[in-house]
Amino acid sequence: MPEETPARPAELALRPVTPALASYLAGSRLAGAGELAFSDGMPDTRLIPYAVLARAYRHAMVASVRHNQLGYGEPAGTPGLRKAIADMLRMERGLNVHPEQVCVVRGSQMGIYLAARLLAGPSSCVVFESLSYPPAREAFRSCGATVLSVAQDEHGLLPDALEALCRTYPVRAVYVTPHHQFPTTVMLPADRRLRLLALAEQYDFAIVEDDYDHEFHYLRSPVPPLASMDRNGRVLHIGSLSKVLAPGLRLGYVVAAERVVERCAAEILLIDRQGNQLTELAVGELMASGELHRHIRRALKIYQARRDFTAACLAERLGGRAQFDLPAGGIALWLRFAPWVDMERLVEDCAGQGLRISNGQIFTQDPEPVQALRLGFGHLTERELDSGIQRLAAALKRQEAG
Ligand SMILES: Cc1ncc(COP(=O)(O)O)c(C=O)c1O
DSSP: OOOOOOOOOOOOOOOOOOHHHHHHHHHTOOOOTTOEEOOSSOOOGGGSOHHHHHHHHHHHHHHHHHTTOSSSOOTTOOHHHHHHHHHHHHHHHOOOOOGGGEEEESSHHHHHHHHHHHHOOTTOEEEEESSOOHHHHHHHHHTTOEEEEEOEETTEEOHHHHHHHHHHSOEEEEEEOOSSOTTTOOOOOHHHHHHHHHHHHHHTOEEEEEETTTTOBOSSSOOOOGGGGOSSSOEEEEEESTTTTOGGGOOEEEEOOHHHHHHHHHHHHHHTSSOOHHHHHHHHHHHHTTHHHHHHHHHHHHHHHHHHHHHHHHHHHHGGGEEOOOOSBSSEEEEEEOTTSOHHHHHHHHHHTTEEOOOGGGGOSSSSOOOEEEEEOTTSOHHHHHHHHHHHHHHHHHHHTO
16 A cells, blocks of 8 residues: 655645845845845944943833833823923924824834824825835835835935826825935935925825934934924824934834824734833933933944945945945945946855845836945944955956956
């Protein structure tokens, strides 16, 4: 009798991950031992003021015990942190908001997902720039939205192209990163911001403003967020403490009309009930005491020096093989390559040299080739940057030589 092979139990049927999300996930794997990764703009967690943070956590623990504060709390966040964020946005960013308009979330990614839950559904259309942040696009897509691409130029989103889309499709929301366009880093000019707000009014859509690294801007004159120009409650403004403090703390915020914040709180009840109160109390103290501000000023100087070092190093080592514009802010730059560069081969060749870079193609859902990559410089020291750029230059030279 032939032996019967036991039937394998059927695998659980799971909703598949979209190819765009899968390749983003693969690209954002942490660097292994001896490997360097140019990430797409990570902060340097070695700069975190650990002693100051530890003290704030200790205070938070003592206060929690004393005032019995570790029970179930407000899904929208602890009152102290909501107030500290509202104060900071009012004083430093020209946003006229009060604490009830602030919802604390676990990183801006959660804010984006909440925005998608509130705004998108099957048969809704949302618009992203042709080059944009893949997890944001996928968050909207996972809520059933059809994601449309709008053209952009060297200054960012093209309002005329957006208006053409609005005339054809029922656009519910537009996701933008106007402060430092992701991934190209450019700042959306004031006239386009005004036009975007006017179009939101005319075509009745919401604007999701992802202000993921507002603090790191190297120009003297501060540029307020788009939300500061919003008179009609069209903008859901999303900010993060990941870049200024630490991604691992998982803190961000959604700022919007009170009724939007109440809806966010209801969604939070379904996902994780509330945030980590210890972290919220500790970071609330760092904000109120000015410690966070001091850390940002220190980190800003370091990142500016790393940006300038990266620019000089790229110019010296790559010569004319790649172009970039010095970003006015942020912790990454957009490096553009000539059409003869085979981007996939470049990524593979660099990986062979222990350097991880991501093909700029991952930032779009459009078929046009993207001859560029986002080079994060903030998380690397000058030595590491130099070593990475040398490996990139060597890979490019090999390709040039055939
Ligand atoms: C454009 C953009 N939005 C959102 C995020 C998510 O950040 P977090 O959830 O850590 O605040 C990132 C992270 O790199 C980002 O680059």
